[in-house]
Amino acid sequence: MNAVTPILRLHEHRIWATHHLLEACRPLSDEQLHQPHEIGQGTLWRTLCHLYAAEYVWLAALQGTDDAVAPGDVAGKLPGNQEGEGAATSLTTLIERWQQLDQRWSDYLDALTPEDLEKTIYRISSSSYQGQRIGSQAMDVLLHVATHAHYTTAQAINMLRHCGLSDLPPSMLITLARSQAVA
Template sequence: MNAVAPILRLHEHRFWVTQNLRDACCQLSPEQLNQPHEIGQGTLWKTLCHLYAAEYVWLAALQGTDDAVAPGDVAGKLPGNQEGEGASTSLAALVERWQILDGLWRAYLDAIAPEDLDKTVFRKSTSSYQGQRIGSTAMDVLLHVATHAHYTTAQAVNMLRHSGLSDMPQSMLITLARSQSAT
C-alpha cells in the first residue's frame, strides 16, 4: 500500500461523516442552529460554516492559491444574514455549495499521486503567524483537513445532543467500514 491509500480512506470517511452531520442539521430549526453552545465555534451554524470554510481554503492552497477566503467569508454568518457577497444565508444554500466543494475535493483526491504528497503547499496564516506565508507538505495538509473535520464534527455532535436531537449522526470510521463490508 502506498501513502495515498490511507489519505484517501481518511477523506472518504470525512465525506461520509460530513454528509451525516449535514443531514442531521437539516432536521433542526434556525433557532436550534443558532443556539449558543460553550464549545467550538459557539453555534452549530458557525461550526458548519467553519468546517466548510476550512475545506474550501485548504483545497485552494493545495491547488496553488495561498490566500483564499471562502465565498462571502461565511464563517460566523447567521441564516438570513445578507452581509457579505456570496455568503450562505441558509443551511440549504450552504449544503448546496458544500456538495459542489465535495465534488472538487473528490476530483483533486482522484488525481493525487504518491509523489504529490511531498510537495510544499503554502497558506497565508490567519492566526498565530499573522499573515506570514507558511509552507507545509501536501501530506500534512491532507491529514490536517481530515483530522480537523473529525475533531470539529465531534464538537458539532455534542451541540446536536444539547439541541435535543435524539438520533445522532454516525461518525465512527469502523461504522463506515462495517456498513461497506455488509454490502
Template sequence: MNGVAYFQRMARYNSWANQHVLDACACLAAGELEAPRVAFFPSMIKTLNHLLVADRLWLGRLAGTPERLALDSILHADFAEFRIAREAQDARIIAFTEQLDPETLASDLTYQSMLAGAYTLPREIVLAHMFNHQTHHRGQIHSMLIEAGTKPLAIDLVYYCLEVDA
C-alpha cells in the same frame, strides 16, 4: 495501503460523515441551527460555515488556487444553500484526492497563514490536518446536535469502513 489511497479513503469518509451530520441538521426544529451553543464557534450554523471556509482555504492552498476568507465567515446562513455548498466542496475534495500522485503528496507546500506569516509543510501533513480539522469541529457539531435533542450519530471512521469501504 499507500498514502494516496489513504487520503482518497479519508475524502470519501469525510463526505460520508458530513452527510450524516447534514441529515441530522435537516431534522432540527426551526431556530436550532442558529441557537447559541457552547463551542468555539457559538452555533451549529457558525461551526458548519467555519468548516466550509477552512476546507476552501486548505484545498485552495493544496490545489494552487488559494482564497482569502475570514475564518468566521458565514458563507451560507440558509441551511439549504449551505448543504449544497458543503456537498459541492466534499465532491471537490474527493476529486482532488483522486488526482493525487505519490510525488505530489510527498512534496512540500508553502502557504500564507490567515493569522501569521508563510509556512512550509509537507503536503501530506496539510492534507491530514484538513481531515483532522473536519473531525475536530464535526465532533463539536455532533455534541450540539445531541444538546438539541438528536440521537447520537455513528460517524467514526470505523463505522464508515464497516458500512461502505470494507
C-alpha cells in the same frame, strides 16, 4: 500500499461523516442552528460554516491559491454569519455549496500521487502566524484537513445532543467500514 491509500480513506470518511452531519441538521430550526454553545465556534451554524471554510481554503491551497477565502468570509468573519457578500444564509445553500466542494475534493483526490504528498503547499495564515505565508507538506495538509473535520464534527454532534436530538449521525470510521462490509 502507498501513502496515498490511507489519505484517500481518511477523506472518504471525512466526506461520509460530513454528509451524515448535514443530514442530521436538516430538521433543525434556525433557532437551534444559532443556539449558543460553549464549544466549537459558539453555535452549530458557525461551526458548520467554519468546517466548510477550512475545507474550502485548504483545497484552494493544495491547488495553488495561498490566500483563498470561502464565499462570504470577509475581514476574518466566518462565512454564513451574514457579514459578507456571498455568505450562505441557509442550511440548504450551505449543503448545496458543500456538495460542489466535495466534488472538487473528489476530483483532486482522484488524481493524487505519492509524489504530490511531498510538495510544499503554501497558505497565508489568518490566525496563528498573523498573515505570514507558511509552507507545509501536502501530506500534512491532507492529514490536517481530515483530523480537523473529525474534531469539528465531534463538536457539532455534541451540539446536536444539546439541541435535543437523540438520533445522532454516525461519525466513526469503523461505522463506515462496517456499513461498506455489509453492503
